[in-house]
Amino acid sequence: MTEFAIEVPPVVALPIAGMDARFPVRRVYCIGRNYAAHAVEMGHDPDREPPFFFQKNPDNLDPSGQFPYPPHSSDVHHEAEIAVMLKSGGTNISPDRALDHVFGYALSLDMTRRDLQGAQKKMGRPWEIGKAFERSAPVGPIHTVASVGHPDSGSITLKVNGELRQEGDLNQMIWKVPEMIAYLSEYFELAPGDVILSGTPSGVGPVERGDRMDLAVEGLGAMTVSVV
Numbered sequence: 580m581t582e583f584a585i586e587v588p589p590v591v592a593l594p595i596a597g598m599d600a601r602f603p604v605r606r607v608y609c610i611g612r613n614y615a616a617h618a619v620e621m622g623h624d625p626d627r628e629p630p631f632f633f634q635k636n637p638d639n640l641d642p643s644g645q646f647p648y649p650p651h652s653s654d655v656h657h658e659a660e661i662a663v664m665l666k667s668g669g670t671n672i673s674p675d676r677a678l679d680h681v682f683g684y685a686l687s688l689d690m691t692r693r694d695l696q697g698a699q700k701k702m703g704r705p706w707e708i709g710k711a712f713e714r715s716a717p718v719g720p721i722h723t724v725a726s727v728g729h730p731d732s733g734s735i736t737l738k739v740n741g742e743l744r745q746e747g748d749l750n751q752m753i754w755k756v757p758e759m760i761a762y763l764s765e766y767f768e769l770a771p772g773d774v775i776l777s778g779t780p781s782g783v784g785p786v787e788r789g790d791r792m793d794l795a796v797e798g799l800g801a802m803t804v805s806v807v
Protein backbone atom coordinates (compact mmCIF):
# COMPACT_ATOMS: atom_id res chain seq x y z
CA MET A 580 0.00 0.00 0.00
CA THR A 581 1.31 3.43 -0.96
CA GLU A 582 2.22 5.78 1.84
CA PHE A 583 1.73 9.48 1.17
CA ALA A 584 4.07 12.16 2.42
CA ILE A 585 1.26 14.73 2.77
CA GLU A 586 -2.49 14.63 3.29
CA VAL A 587 -4.16 12.96 0.28
CA PRO A 588 -6.39 15.43 -1.61
CA PRO A 589 -10.03 14.33 -1.72
CA VAL A 590 -11.43 12.77 -4.90
CA VAL A 591 -14.03 15.09 -6.40
CA ALA A 592 -17.19 12.98 -6.29
CA LEU A 593 -20.40 14.28 -7.87
CA PRO A 594 -23.94 13.16 -6.99
CA ILE A 595 -25.88 11.00 -9.42
CA ALA A 596 -29.68 11.26 -9.59
CA GLY A 597 -31.30 8.11 -8.19
CA MET A 598 -28.04 6.47 -7.09
CA ASP A 599 -26.05 6.44 -3.85
CA ALA A 600 -22.80 5.94 -5.76
CA ARG A 601 -20.95 9.06 -6.86
CA PHE A 602 -19.12 10.01 -10.03
CA PRO A 603 -15.36 10.59 -9.53
CA VAL A 604 -13.90 13.40 -11.65
CA ARG A 605 -10.58 13.10 -13.46
CA ARG A 606 -10.37 16.05 -15.89
CA VAL A 607 -12.62 18.87 -17.05
CA TYR A 608 -12.56 20.04 -20.67
CA CYS A 609 -14.63 23.02 -21.84
CA ILE A 610 -15.36 23.97 -25.44
CA GLY A 611 -15.38 27.64 -26.49
CA ARG A 612 -17.90 29.34 -28.80
CA ASN A 613 -20.03 26.30 -29.54
CA TYR A 614 -23.27 28.15 -30.29
CA ALA A 615 -23.20 30.54 -33.27
CA ALA A 616 -25.20 33.30 -31.57
CA HIS A 617 -22.79 33.29 -28.60
CA ALA A 618 -19.76 33.42 -30.94
CA VAL A 619 -21.31 36.49 -32.58
CA GLU A 620 -22.06 38.22 -29.24
CA MET A 621 -18.40 37.71 -28.25
CA GLY A 622 -17.28 39.36 -31.50
CA HIS A 623 -16.31 36.25 -33.47
CA ASP A 624 -17.24 34.61 -36.74
CA PRO A 625 -19.96 31.98 -36.29
CA ASP A 626 -18.62 29.83 -39.14
CA ARG A 627 -17.58 26.33 -38.24
CA GLU A 628 -13.88 26.60 -37.59
CA PRO A 629 -12.03 23.83 -35.73
CA PRO A 630 -13.22 23.61 -32.11
CA PHE A 631 -11.03 24.84 -29.28
CA PHE A 632 -10.94 23.79 -25.68
CA PHE A 633 -9.70 25.04 -22.35
CA GLN A 634 -9.70 23.22 -19.04
CA LYS A 635 -11.06 23.77 -15.59
CA ASN A 636 -9.90 21.83 -12.56
CA PRO A 637 -11.81 18.83 -11.20
CA ASP A 638 -12.40 20.57 -7.87
CA ASN A 639 -13.86 23.61 -9.65
CA LEU A 640 -17.01 21.48 -10.14
CA ASP A 641 -19.37 22.30 -7.31
CA PRO A 642 -22.72 20.63 -6.64
CA SER A 643 -23.53 22.79 -3.58
CA GLY A 644 -25.98 25.18 -5.26
CA GLN A 645 -23.96 28.16 -4.08
CA PHE A 646 -21.52 30.21 -6.11
CA PRO A 647 -19.17 32.40 -4.07
CA TYR A 648 -18.45 35.62 -5.99
CA PRO A 649 -14.73 35.35 -6.75
CA PRO A 650 -12.07 37.96 -5.96
CA HIS A 651 -10.32 40.28 -8.44
CA SER A 652 -13.28 40.67 -10.79
CA SER A 653 -16.17 43.06 -11.19
CA ASP A 654 -17.64 41.33 -14.24
CA VAL A 655 -18.42 37.69 -13.46
CA HIS A 656 -20.60 36.12 -16.16
CA HIS A 657 -22.93 33.13 -16.22
CA GLU A 658 -22.61 30.62 -19.08
CA ALA A 659 -25.37 27.99 -19.06
CA GLU A 660 -24.12 24.64 -20.35
CA ILE A 661 -24.61 20.92 -20.15
CA ALA A 662 -21.81 18.71 -18.89
CA VAL A 663 -21.03 15.33 -20.42
CA MET A 664 -19.60 12.70 -18.03
CA LEU A 665 -17.47 9.88 -19.46
CA LYS A 666 -17.41 6.31 -18.12
CA SER A 667 -14.61 5.21 -20.46
CA GLY A 668 -12.20 6.78 -22.89
CA GLY A 669 -9.29 6.19 -25.21
CA THR A 670 -7.62 7.87 -28.16
CA ASN A 671 -8.79 8.37 -31.73
CA ILE A 672 -12.40 7.57 -30.89
CA SER A 673 -14.62 7.66 -33.97
CA PRO A 674 -17.70 9.94 -33.80
CA ASP A 675 -20.04 7.01 -34.39
CA ARG A 676 -18.66 5.17 -31.30
CA ALA A 677 -18.21 8.27 -29.13
CA LEU A 678 -21.53 8.13 -27.28
CA ASP A 679 -20.66 4.60 -26.04
CA HIS A 680 -18.25 6.35 -23.65
CA VAL A 681 -20.84 8.63 -22.04
CA PHE A 682 -22.02 7.85 -18.52
CA GLY A 683 -24.46 10.73 -18.19
CA TYR A 684 -25.26 14.41 -18.42
CA ALA A 685 -25.69 17.25 -15.94
CA LEU A 686 -26.65 20.89 -15.89
CA SER A 687 -23.65 23.12 -15.37
CA LEU A 688 -22.48 26.71 -15.36
CA ASP A 689 -19.15 27.84 -16.79
CA MET A 690 -18.76 30.89 -14.54
CA THR A 691 -16.25 33.33 -16.01
CA ARG A 692 -14.33 36.34 -14.72
CA ARG A 693 -14.97 38.07 -18.07
CA ASP A 694 -12.83 41.11 -17.30
CA LEU A 695 -9.81 38.94 -16.51
CA GLN A 696 -10.47 36.62 -19.47
CA GLY A 697 -10.73 39.66 -21.78
CA ALA A 698 -7.40 41.04 -20.56
CA GLN A 699 -5.73 37.65 -21.09
CA LYS A 700 -7.20 37.38 -24.60
CA LYS A 701 -5.81 40.81 -25.53
CA MET A 702 -2.35 39.76 -24.42
CA GLY A 703 -2.59 36.34 -26.07
CA ARG A 704 -2.26 34.65 -22.69
CA PRO A 705 -4.01 31.56 -21.32
CA TRP A 706 -7.48 31.88 -19.81
CA GLU A 707 -7.15 30.01 -16.52
CA ILE A 708 -7.33 33.12 -14.37
CA GLY A 709 -10.66 33.97 -15.95
CA LYS A 710 -12.07 30.45 -16.06
CA ALA A 711 -10.49 27.94 -13.69
CA PHE A 712 -11.03 29.61 -10.32
CA GLU A 713 -12.55 28.20 -7.13
CA ARG A 714 -16.05 26.73 -7.52
CA SER A 715 -16.28 28.19 -11.04
CA ALA A 716 -18.39 25.32 -12.37
CA PRO A 717 -21.62 24.79 -10.44
CA VAL A 718 -23.05 21.44 -11.49
CA GLY A 719 -26.35 19.63 -10.92
CA PRO A 720 -26.90 15.93 -10.27
CA ILE A 721 -25.78 13.62 -13.07
CA HIS A 722 -28.54 11.95 -15.06
CA THR A 723 -27.44 8.60 -16.42
CA VAL A 724 -27.74 7.63 -20.07
CA ALA A 725 -29.92 4.76 -18.84
CA SER A 726 -32.45 7.29 -17.54
CA VAL A 727 -32.26 10.21 -20.02
CA GLY A 728 -30.59 8.83 -23.14
CA HIS A 729 -28.44 11.30 -25.09
CA PRO A 730 -30.21 14.67 -25.14
CA ASP A 731 -29.23 16.37 -28.43
CA SER A 732 -32.13 18.77 -28.74
CA GLY A 733 -34.37 20.67 -26.35
CA SER A 734 -34.40 24.10 -24.79
CA ILE A 735 -31.66 25.38 -22.50
CA THR A 736 -32.54 28.48 -20.50
CA LEU A 737 -31.00 30.54 -17.73
CA LYS A 738 -32.92 33.05 -15.64
CA VAL A 739 -31.36 35.50 -13.23
CA ASN A 740 -33.75 36.61 -10.48
CA GLY A 741 -36.62 35.31 -12.60
CA GLU A 742 -35.63 37.25 -15.73
CA LEU A 743 -34.76 35.23 -18.84
CA ARG A 744 -31.14 35.88 -19.82
CA GLN A 745 -30.05 32.90 -21.93
CA GLU A 746 -32.17 30.85 -24.26
CA GLY A 747 -31.08 28.30 -26.83
CA ASP A 748 -31.55 24.76 -28.00
CA LEU A 749 -29.08 21.90 -27.60
CA ASN A 750 -29.51 21.28 -31.33
CA GLN A 751 -27.74 24.61 -31.99
CA MET A 752 -24.37 23.25 -30.87
CA ILE A 753 -21.86 23.78 -33.67
CA TRP A 754 -19.83 20.75 -32.52
CA LYS A 755 -22.11 17.97 -31.33
CA VAL A 756 -21.23 15.82 -28.32
CA PRO A 757 -19.89 12.85 -30.37
CA GLU A 758 -17.74 15.23 -32.42
CA MET A 759 -16.32 16.88 -29.30
CA ILE A 760 -15.40 13.50 -27.81
CA ALA A 761 -13.83 12.34 -31.08
CA TYR A 762 -11.87 15.58 -31.52
CA LEU A 763 -10.60 15.67 -27.91
CA SER A 764 -9.53 12.02 -28.17
CA GLU A 765 -7.21 12.88 -31.05
CA TYR A 766 -5.28 15.29 -28.84
CA PHE A 767 -5.69 13.79 -25.37
CA GLU A 768 -6.22 10.36 -23.92
CA LEU A 769 -9.76 10.42 -22.57
CA ALA A 770 -10.56 8.30 -19.52
CA PRO A 771 -13.30 7.42 -17.05
CA GLY A 772 -14.14 10.46 -14.93
CA ASP A 773 -13.51 13.01 -17.64
CA VAL A 774 -16.09 15.77 -17.98
CA ILE A 775 -16.79 17.96 -21.01
CA LEU A 776 -18.64 21.27 -20.73
CA SER A 777 -20.36 21.68 -24.06
CA GLY A 778 -20.60 25.43 -24.55
CA THR A 779 -23.18 28.14 -23.95
CA PRO A 780 -25.94 29.77 -26.01
CA SER A 781 -26.11 33.56 -26.36
CA GLY A 782 -27.19 35.91 -23.60
CA VAL A 783 -24.23 35.61 -21.25
CA GLY A 784 -24.00 38.43 -18.76
CA PRO A 785 -22.95 39.55 -15.29
CA VAL A 786 -24.22 38.41 -11.91
CA GLU A 787 -24.00 40.09 -8.52
CA ARG A 788 -23.93 38.79 -4.96
CA GLY A 789 -27.46 37.90 -3.91
CA ASP A 790 -28.56 36.89 -7.42
CA ARG A 791 -30.43 33.66 -8.02
CA MET A 792 -29.62 31.73 -11.20
CA ASP A 793 -32.14 29.19 -12.49
CA LEU A 794 -30.88 26.86 -15.20
CA ALA A 795 -33.24 24.49 -16.99
CA VAL A 796 -32.63 22.03 -19.81
CA GLU A 797 -35.38 20.02 -21.42
CA GLY A 798 -34.93 16.40 -20.36
CA LEU A 799 -32.36 17.20 -17.66
CA GLY A 800 -34.47 19.11 -15.15
CA ALA A 801 -33.52 22.34 -13.44
CA MET A 802 -31.11 23.68 -10.85
CA THR A 803 -30.86 26.83 -8.80
CA VAL A 804 -27.56 28.42 -7.88
CA SER A 805 -27.27 31.36 -5.50
CA VAL A 806 -24.48 33.92 -5.87
CA VAL A 807 -23.08 34.48 -2.39
Ligand code: MN
Pocket residue numbers: 609610611658660689776778779
Ligand atom coordinates in the same frame (compact mmCIF):
# COMPACT_ATOMS: atom_id res chain seq x y z
MN1 MN B 1 -18.34 28.18 -21.65
